[in-house]
Amino acid sequence: MAQILPVTDKKLLAKFIDFPHELYKNDPFYVPELHIAQRDMLTPGKHPFHDHAKMQLFLAVEGEKIVGRVAAIINGNHNTIKNVKEGFFGFFDTIDDKAVSKLLLDAAQNWLKENGQTSIMGPVNFSTNDICGLLVTGFDGPPVAMMPYNAPYYLPLLEDFGFTKKVDLRAYKYTAGNYNDRSVSLLEGLENRLKRSNIIIRKINLKKFKEEAAALREVYNSAWDKNLGFVPMTDKEFDYTAKDLKMVLDTDFCYIAEQDGKLVGFALAIPDINQILIKIKKGRLFPTGLLKLLLGKKKINGIRILLLGVVDGYRKLGIEACLYGRIIKAFKARNFQYAEASWTLEDNDMVNRPIENIGGKLYREYRILEKAI
Structure with missing residues (x-):
């Protein structure tokens, strides 16, 4: 027993x-x-x-x-x-x-x-x-x-x-050649329109990562404040997470929306590092796991679209489409085979509908459960 x-x-x-x-x-x-x-x-x-x-x-x-x-x-x-x-x-x-x-x-x-x-x-x-x-x-x-x-x-x-x-x-999946890349064809026009309002889309600057992370923290805590159970990260928590993410970050898949130097949105997709971790026995980096990690990073052919958010007051201006467009453009250029957009709340139509319109297929669901005690 x-x-x-x-x-x-x-x-x-x-x-x-x-x-x-x-x-x-x-x-x-x-x-x-x-x-x-x-x-x-x-x-x-x-x-x-x-x-x-x-x-x-x-x-x-x-x-x-x-x-x-x-x-x-x-x-x-x-x-x-x-x-x-x-x-x-x-x-x-x-x-x-x-x-x-x-x-x-x-x-x-x-x-x-x-x-x-x-x-x-x-x-x-x-x-x-x-x-x-x-x-x-x-x-x-x-x-x-x-x-x-x-x-x-x-x-x-x-x-x-x-x-x-x-x-x-919800988790949605895109596969190579099986998605709507209209946001890529419209990207130049949308970005030119945003520029008239002094809004630009750019890659994250890893040379100024500490400053970038501080600004991203403000956007993250603002853009996700309506999500179920969301509680803003403390400065220490965000810095801890950002430090971990930096180790797998690929600048082709991390974009910032900025107006006159102020961050108003960002999108982050990360390489699917699980393609390597699945081969590392018991999660130990030594003696051979570290080598597998270092050698395997270049062979990864999938991404997870982890975060995409725009602060209140800047939504529905086309920023979201530009951020998605940039990621899709990089996805195509790198010949990646799949992307997962996750997770989203089942009733968040403002997020789910655009994902579905681009061609994302709902393929996995995860549940939060509760009980009175």
Whole structure:
């Protein structure tokens, strides 16, 4: 019979991080997270999320064998800004066993209740600014960069515990030669029209990355403020994320809209680094993983359109079309084979309709679930 074991030291933390590798060892679509990145993320003092949050990790064990894991998370900034007492669960992985799943979720729920929370929501690792959602449709391939993956049996286990749908997140896919590139043919005219209002579209300047990141933070926190569960990143959180993204950034796929030196929008697509990570055993960069990472970057032939936002007051001027046009133009020039636009809220027609008009096909959905406690 399984028992719950709170994670209290580095040895247990390593087991917590490594459990999915064993669980999915025979799954050809599983992509391991980098161990060093997961370790730092889950260690208070290493990741700035912990400056305003509380977290407890739990393992489910049967004898010497680990059979599940979960994190109970209290995001202080989320609760303060939203004026709620909503806890989160994340890093949820389990064998296909109702009793084990219940043990894990009970542990997370009870810890959150003891710490004053009145509901539980997830899966979210740590917030909607990070990897979140439960894969519910589209189990036919590996996830793209910074998107979650799980077995199909997770949903019935969570529903059996009493979770219900809060919202679905969408992922759209474009394939080479199978999309509408009208925004590329209109690009020059649209950009010339914007220039009459002193609005220009340009690539990110990596030589001034620190200054660019500071300005992008303001746009990000403004442009996404209406999204479900969105809480602005702190300066430290954004800088931490920007530093990670810089390692995979390709300037052909990162564009800024600017009026008289003021950033008013940006679009970011990143190379699908998962094409390499899927080959790195247990997420270890040493001894051979680092070489695979360095040699594999030039062979990547897919992207994830991660962010595209324009601040209020500048929307519907054609900026969004120009940002998309620039990315599509680079996608064609580099002979990439696919692009995923993710994620978007299922009811966000202002975003979803243009994606569909360009030729994006809805091919995966992810679910955020909730439950009163």
